[in-house]
Amino acid sequence: MATAVxxxxxxxxxxxxxxxxxxxxxxxxxxxxxxxxxxxAVLDDITxxxxxxxxxxxxxxxxxxxxxxxxxxxxxxxxxxxxxxxPGGGRPALMFQEHAxxxxxxxxxxxxxxxxxxxxxxxxxxxxxxxxxxxxxxxxSYGKRVHELSGGxxxxxxxxxxxxxxxxxxxxxxxxxxxxxxxxxxxxxxLTRIWAExxxxxxxxxxxxREAVRLAERVVLLTSRPGRVAREWAVDIPQPRRIEDAAxxxxxxxxxxxxxxxxxxxxxx
Amino acid sequence: MASTxxxxxxxxxxxxxxxxxxxxxxxxxxxxxxxRRTPFTQVLVKKVLPPVSAVLLVLVVWQLAVLAGxxxxxxxxxxxxxxxxxxxxxxxxxxxxxxxxxVERGLLGFLAAVAIGTxxxxxxxxxxxxRSAIGPILSGLQSLPSVAWVPAAVIWLGITDSxxxxxxxxxxxxxxxxxxxxxxxxxxxxxxxAGRTLGASGVSxxxxxxxxxxxxxxxxxxxxxxxxxxxxxxxxxxxxxSPDLGTGLGRYLENMREGSDMPGIFLGIILILVxxxxxxxxxxxxxxxRVLRTRGLVSRSQ
Numbered sequence: 001m002a003t004a005v006x007x008x009x010x011x012x013x014x015x016x017x018x019x020x021x022x023x024x025x026x027x028x029x030x031x032x033x034x035x036x037x038x039x040x041a042v043l044d045d046i047t048x049x050x051x052x053x054x055x056x057x058x059x060x061x062x063x064x065x066x067x068x069x070x071x072x073x074x075x076x077x078x079x080x081x082x083x084x085x086x087p088g089g090g091r092p093a094l095m096f097q098e099h100a101x102x103x104x105x106x107x108x109x110x111x112x113x114x115x116x117x118x119x120x121x122x123x124x125x126x127x128x129x130x131x132x133x134x135x136x137x138x139x140x141s142y143g144k145r146v147h148e149l150s151g152g153x154x155x156x157x158x159x160x161x162x163x164x165x166x167x168x169x170x171x172x173x174x175x176x177x178x179x180x181x182x183x184x185x186x187x188x189x190x191l192t193r194i195w196a197e198x199x200x201x202x203x204x205x206x207x208x209x210r211e212a213v214r215l216a217e218r219v220v221l222l223t224s225r226p227g228r229v230a231r232e233w234a235v236d237i238p239q240p241r242r243i244e245d246a247a248x249x250x251x252x253x254x255x256x257x258x259x260x261x262x263x264x265x266x267x268x269x
Numbered sequence: 270m271a272s273t274x275x276x277x278x279x280x281x282x283x284x285x286x287x288x289x290x291x292x293x294x295x296x297x298x299x300x301x302x303x304x305r306r307t308p309f310t311q312v313l314v315k316k317v318l319p320p321v322s323a324v325l326l327v328l329v330v331w332q333l334a335v336l337a338g339x340x341x342x343x344x345x346x347x348x349x350x351x352x353x354x355x356x357x358x359x360x361x362x363x364x365x366x367x368x369x370x371x372v373e374r375g376l377l378g379f380l381a382a383v384a385i386g387t388x389x390x391x392x393x394x395x396x397x398x399x400r401s402a403i404g405p406i407l408s409g410l411q412s413l414p415s416v417a418w419v420p421a422a423v424i425w426l427g428i429t430d431s432x433x434x435x436x437x438x439x440x441x442x443x444x445x446x447x448x449x450x451x452x453x454x455x456x457x458x459x460x461x462x463a464g465r466t467l468g469a470s471g472v473s474x475x476x477x478x479x480x481x482x483x484x485x486x487x488x489x490x491x492x493x494x495x496x497x498x499x500x501x502x503x504x505x506x507x508x509x510x511s512p513d514l515g516t517g518l519g520r521y522l523e524n525m526r527e528g529s530d531m532p533g534i535f536l537g538i539i540l541i542l543v544x545x546x547x548x549x550x551x552x553x554x555x556x557x558x559r560v561l562r563t564r565g566l567v568s569r570s571q
Contacts, residue, residue, distance in 0.1 A: 091466065102482070137294075145564075150296070
């Protein structure tokens, strides 16, 4: 617990230095795939700020370019036009739908590799990896191989590995989509808790409306082909929420109606 | 009633967190993958018994064929005659010398092939221009029997150890390089993306992500490379004859042919086979099994 408090303090110190700047600034970003002539616009003029410590869910149907946007923020791809800045510096951490853990390393060594690539001295890696495993409630799993872990445990190790990058920004690309409902529900609780403990800013991509409302402080709805910001909602329901809460359901219905409207537009042309 | 309403919010929160922890521990216990160990007796029955029975069966059929007089003793020697050739070689103290001459050459040549094939494979896999240039030749070379190089090697290098090593290298380097190339090609792109988000690119990406991910394919290439080394060496020893070279297994076999010593020829063939299998069983198979097992790619009983 003491270490978690330290991380929070450190984080708020960082944001004080950044002087009110957002954790992520997406400024008039366009992304076009393909050659000129047969080019297809995937993202059209996206402008979005994520405040330090904020939890934002990007929501949209298929073809809205939400994963593309996340790749751009992660620096895995470049925008065709516009800029993306991550003022806190460093590389944002990214979590995928697949756990993407390296099967030739144990759970603990996967985390240590992230620490090593970040430049953490050898002597500090093991205790830090143990601390992160304990943060995702996997004490004692340091020596486990990836194939010995369940799907939910793998995603928790992946979360610990992402946190090992000690980035101010955590990008999540439908990380719980492949899990069963019970496990997903538990991981929603864990993510909310860890987000509150670490003060990290989260940009979370999903097509699941209830998941978005369950987790986020702000839900941003994207249109499809090309992706534009259609509307956004501030979610004022206090945490800890449950996915079954009446307030969550009520807002989900409202957002789903809007999302369905967006999808219907595509059938009319 | 009033007391429940005055429960502080943070206390309620921590009770919720404990609920979650308990639920999570239960899920982990239910979902955890059980890793079973195969008992020793089962290993004995499943892994040792079948090959031993097969060898015994071959010996029995062989002996029966000899007893039935299918062929004269000069063409089909009895197992006992091959056994006594073996004992003669052993008593003369030559057996281990002959085996070691070939094994030493084979292993040294193989190690040199690894040292050359690995960087070649890495460059071909990662540099598109080089790949288009020599990739097809490299895979084509695999189908060229390396014994075809022996005449050229003998003229270039004379009947020397160098000629032997040249033939081994020409046989083994392509398969080692090709193994590494296909290992790298089969690395899931997701690992490379994950590596890049963690900050592994260029040399550190190759070291921490690409090479470990390609290891299973590379090991398969090494295994095949050994088989090619051994085969090439035996062919070279059979063809190239010089007192300077010493007597290896291939030369022993050829000497026996020149003396029309049929039990000796059978012994030579059996020794070449046994050494090839032994190196595979002692070095490559355990290595490969270990790598695949730690990645969860084979079950323990396999």
